[in-house]
Amino acid sequence: MKTEFVFLPSGHDPYLLQCWLRGLPDEASVWLLSDHEQARDIAESHAAVCNHFVPDGDGTLPRQVQDALAKADRTALVIPLSLNQIPMRYRPGNLMADLAPHYDLLQHAWAWGFREVRFVAHQNEERVALPYLLDAFHNRHRGQRCFLVGNGPSLQQLDMTRLKNEITLGSNRCFLGYESWGFPFTYWGCYDKFQIENYHDIYEAHVPTDTVKFFPVEYAPIVNMANGCPINSIWPEKTDRAFSADPTQTYVGFTVTYMLLQIAACMGCDPIILVGTDHRYNLSRRGYSRYFRRFRRRVARQLRGGRVYEATLAAQRAWKKIDRGAVHAPALWSTQDATHPTHFTAAYTDGGKNQFLPPEPEEAERDFDCAHAWAQANGVQIQNATPGTALKSFPRINFDDLF
Secondary structure: OOEEEEEOOOOOOOHHHHHHHHOOOOOOEEEEEOOOOOHHHHHHHOOOEEEEEOOOOOOOOOHHHHHHHHHOOOOEEEEOOOOOEEEOOOOOOOEEEOOHHHHHHHHHHHHOOOOEEEEEEOOEEEEEEOOOOHHHHOOOOOOOOEEEEOOOHHHHHOOHHHHOOOEEEEEOOHHHHHHHHOOOOOEEEOOOHHHHHHHHHHHHHHOOOOOEEEEEHHHOOOOOOOOEEEEOEEOOOOOOOOOOOOOOOEEOOOOHHHHHHHHHHHOOOOOEEEEOOOOOOOEOOOOOOHHHHHHHHHHHHHHOOOHHHHHHHHHHHHHHHHOOOOOOOOOOEOHHHEOOOOOOOHHHOHHHOOOEOOOOHHHHHHHHHHHHHHHHHHOOOEEEOOOOOOOOOOOEOOHHHHO
């Protein structure tokens, strides 16, 4: 007999749940988890629903549900909710499910032991794998040092084999160094929306299966990676910058390194040591105005959440759905725009075939200054062991002195 587990969140219209229940075979066994005021009436009116339980407030399931979950051959949690389809930012004409506003539902599902969520609505279904959430790594490495590895040219000056038995966090195309270094990093992350939308298939093929992989939750519907860990990345509401060691959220920054710093802090790592963070760019910025982008972000931050901003955003998304050419190509750079090596290997840019959004070092420095302030306030050491680094936010140390 097929067993289904379904969750109706409080405040959501039960109509989609009723439609889903009517489509079930007669022999289905359903466990309805909900404290919705109409949940019990719905359970009693549908013969297939034989069990209804109210989840405990501490994030655990009643014992009977836990036993049923352990015996079931499926561990997906069904949530009767229609996800809005929104345009991708850098791939005009392509839509993806708007999952980010429902991160709290994923947290409930993961805390209860489900490792897959199915959002169902009128014959449509969106499956989201949940091998991990950041909660699984909270204080996992408390008091242990870790190395957060950037992809700068300075890595060529270091004996990277020394990090083989260390806790390591890398990003993007760091896997290009694994063969020569002799080991893969412990954790991997990607944060850049352009990189995810355009190169996620490359990452899916080359990041080792066993590596835990961090990426923004909004891309969970399109990123297909084993041991994935979608994270909740949000804009701070009351300040331009914020840093978080809370597993329920990280804050938006201007480099993947900032995301990984927050993840390392959440893991309890201390000290956190940066290597390969050269923070030095020699690029031409054709058609790119960092001042205009900074002004636009400042205005958006002030208006975000208000009726005018949200209405404008909704209208923009609707227009992008209709006019597939409405999204203009972003300013990008590739090898021909660089006067010096930009990464630890020339293969990183693949002879100019790989493109990147222009870096914003001034904005990233403000992020790093925020991280340094958090570290000082919380008694955590963040150190920079990158040879010749231009980043001044953290105390500098000598890489060779660490071993």
